[in-house]
Amino acid sequence: MKRSRLPLTALRSFEVAGRHTSFSRAAEELHVSQAAISRQIRELETTLSTPLFERLHRKVVLTETGKALLTQLTASFDGIERMLADIAARCQTKTARVxxxxxxxxxxxxxxxxxxxxxxxxxxxxxxxxxxxxxxxxxxxxxxxxxxxxxxxxxxxxxxxxxxxxxxxxxxxxxxxxxxxxxxxxxxxxxxxxxxxxxxxxxxxxxxxxxxxxxxxxxxxxxxxxxxxxxxxxxxxxxxxxxxxxxxxxxxxxxxxxxxxxxxxxxxxxxxxxxxxxxxxxxxxxxxxxxxxxxxxxxxxxxxxxxxxxxxxxxxxxxxxxxxxxxx
Structure with missing residues (x-):
C-alpha cells in the first residue's frame, strides 16, 4: 500500500484497541465513541481483506495477523511519540516528570x-x-x-x-x-x-x-x-x-x-x-x-x-x- 493511502486514523484506533483488547477502552483513550472505533476497525479489516479481531461474547481477541500488526504499530507510534516529545522538550522549560x-x-x-x-x-x-x-x-x-x-x-x-x-x-x-x-x-x-x-x-x-x-x-x-x-x-x-x-x-x-x-x-x-x-x-x-x-x-x-x-x-x-x- 502506498504511503499516501495509509489509513492512519484507522491504524491508530486499531493500535489502541489492540493494546487494551477493548473497543470501549480505546474509545475512552481517543475520546471518541465506541461505534466510531468499531467502524474504523471494520473498514481497516475490509481494506486488508482479513480479520484483525475475533469478536467473542463481551470481549475481542486479536487474531495472529492482528498481533503482528499491533507489534509493528505500537513500536512505530511509540517512536513517533518519543521523537515529537524530544523536539518539543528542546523548546520548553526543563522538566522532570516523576x-x-x-x-x-x-x-x-x-x-x-x-x-x-x-x-x-x-x-x-x-x-x-x-x-x-x-x-x-x-x-x-x-x-x-x-x-x-x-x-x-x-x-x-x-x-x-x-x-x-x-x-x-x-x-x-x-x-x-x-x-x-x-x-x-x-x-x-x-x-x-x-x-x-x-x-x-x-x-x-x-x-x-x-x-x-x-x-x-x-x-x-x-x-x-x-x-x-x-x-x-x-x-x-x-x-x-x-x-x-x-x-x-x-x-x-x-x-x-x-x-x-x-x-x-x-x-x-x-x-x-x-x-x-x-x-x-x-x-x-x-x-x-x-x-x-x-x-x-x-x-x-x-x-x-x-x-x-x-x-x-x-x-x-x-x-x-x-x-x-x-x-x-
Missing part, C-alpha cells in the same frame, strides 16, 4: 525534594501521585518511584532496586507515659495495633519477634497505606509498623519511639523507566539525585547503632506476606 505512589511521595520524597530544587533551580519537577505503574508514554511521567512486595522487574520497562524495605513497630511517647514499661514484643498487644491493608503484617512481625501464637485479630484501624498508619501513630492512636526509611526524621526528633530492633523484610523500592539509559537530561539528573538520596538514607540507617543493615537481604528476616497487589 510518578510515585502516595506513601513514598509523602513520607520520603517530598521532605527531600527542596534539596533537588536548590541544587537544580533550572529543572521543574512535576510529581504525579498514582499507585499504578504507568506505560511511560509521551504525555506521562518519564520516571517512576515504586515500592513492591514481590516484583523486581516489569514488562516493557527497566527497574533498578534502590533499597530493601524493613518494617518495625513505632509508638508515640504519649502512649508510653502512663502505662507499664514495654519489656517484650507481646507487650505491644496492650495497645491498639494500627494495620495497613492486612492484619498479616503484625502477625508476621510477632512471629519474627518470637511470639509464635500472637493473636492480632482484635479490632484495630485499617489504613490504605503506610503514610496514614504513620500519621495515626504520631497522633498517639496506637502502634504502627512503619518502614525504617519513612521515619528517620521522627526517630531523630523523638516524636516516634522504636521499642524493638526486630525488622520485617517487606519488599523493596525501585526506580522504573522505559529505558534507564536513554532518559532526557532533566530525568537523568533527577534519577542520579534519587540514587544518591536513597544511598544516603540507607547509609544513615546502616550506621545507626544496634540496627541491621538495609543494604541487602538480612538473614533471620522473613518475607512479608501482605495481601496486596504488586506494582502492576
Amino acid at each position: 510518578s510515585s505512589d502516595a506513601s513514598l511521595a509523602s513520607c520520603w520524597l517530598i521532605p527531600r525534594l527542596d534539596r533537588f530544587r536548590r541544587a537544580n533551580p533550572d529543572i521543574d519537577v512535576v510529581l504525579d501521585v498514582d499507585p499504578r505503574l504507568i506505560e511511560f508514554r509521551a504525555e506521562q511521567a518519564e520516571l517512576a518511584l515504586r515500592f513492591s512486595f514481590h516484583n523486581t522487574s516489569w514488562a516493557n520497562s527497566e527497574a533498578e532496586r534502590l533499597a530493601y524495605a524493613y518494617e518495625t513497630p513505632v509508638v508515640a511517647p504519649v502512649l508510653l507515659a502512663n502505662g507499664a514499661p514495654i519489656e517484650k514484643p507481646g507487650d505491644l498487644r496492650r495497645f491498639t495495633l494500627l494495620h495497613e491493608e492486612s492484619r498479616e503484617h503484625w502477625k508476621n512481625w510477632f512471629r519474627l519477634a518470637g511470639e509464635e501464637e500472637a493473636d492480632v485479630r482484635a479490632p484495630g484501624p485499617m489504613y490504605a497505606d503506610m503514610a496514614l498508619s504513620k500519621q495515626a501513630a504520631l497522633l498517639g492512636h496506637g502502634v504502627a509498623l512503619v518502614d525504617l526509611l519513612y521515619m528517620q526524621d521522627e526517630l531523630a526528633a523523638g516524636t516516634l519511639i522504636r521499642p524493638f530492633a526486630t525488622e520485617l523484610n517487606s519488599g523493596g523500592y525501585f526506580l522504573v523507566a522505559r529505558n534507564l539509559s536513554k532518559l532526557s537530561e532533566p530525568a537523568r539528573i533527577f534519577a542520579d539525585w534519587i540514587r544518591a538520596e536513597f544511598a544516603a538514607s540507607v547509609a544513615a540507617l546502616s550506621s545507626t547503632k544496634g540496627e541491621r543493615s538495609v543494604l541487602g537481604a538480612a538473614s533471620g528476616h522473613i518475607p512479608s506476606t501482605r495481601l496486596s497487589e504488586p506494582l502492576n
Whole structure:
C-alpha cells in the first residue's frame, strides 16, 4: 500500500484497541465513541481483506495477523511519540516528570525534594501521585518511584532496586507515659495495633519477634497505606509498623519511639523507566539525585547503632506476606 493511502486514523484506533483488547477502552483513550472505533476497525479489516479481531461474547481477541500488526504499530507510534516529545522538550522549560505512589511521595520524597530544587533551580519537577505503574508514554511521567512486595522487574520497562524495605513497630511517647514499661514484643498487644491493608503484617512481625501464637485479630484501624498508619501513630492512636526509611526524621526528633530492633523484610523500592539509559537530561539528573538520596538514607540507617543493615537481604528476616497487589 502506498504511503499516501495509509489509513492512519484507522491504524491508530486499531493500535489502541489492540493494546487494551477493548473497543470501549480505546474509545475512552481517543475520546471518541465506541461505534466510531468499531467502524474504523471494520473498514481497516475490509481494506486488508482479513480479520484483525475475533469478536467473542463481551470481549475481542486479536487474531495472529492482528498481533503482528499491533507489534509493528505500537513500536512505530511509540517512536513517533518519543521523537515529537524530544523536539518539543528542546523548546520548553526543563522538566522532570516523576510518578510515585502516595506513601513514598509523602513520607520520603517530598521532605527531600527542596534539596533537588536548590541544587537544580533550572529543572521543574512535576510529581504525579498514582499507585499504578504507568506505560511511560509521551504525555506521562518519564520516571517512576515504586515500592513492591514481590516484583523486581516489569514488562516493557527497566527497574533498578534502590533499597530493601524493613518494617518495625513505632509508638508515640504519649502512649508510653502512663502505662507499664514495654519489656517484650507481646507487650505491644496492650495497645491498639494500627494495620495497613492486612492484619498479616503484625502477625508476621510477632512471629519474627518470637511470639509464635500472637493473636492480632482484635479490632484495630485499617489504613490504605503506610503514610496514614504513620500519621495515626504520631497522633498517639496506637502502634504502627512503619518502614525504617519513612521515619528517620521522627526517630531523630523523638516524636516516634522504636521499642524493638526486630525488622520485617517487606519488599523493596525501585526506580522504573522505559529505558534507564536513554532518559532526557532533566530525568537523568533527577534519577542520579534519587540514587544518591536513597544511598544516603540507607547509609544513615546502616550506621545507626544496634540496627541491621538495609543494604541487602538480612538473614533471620522473613518475607512479608501482605495481601496486596504488586506494582502492576
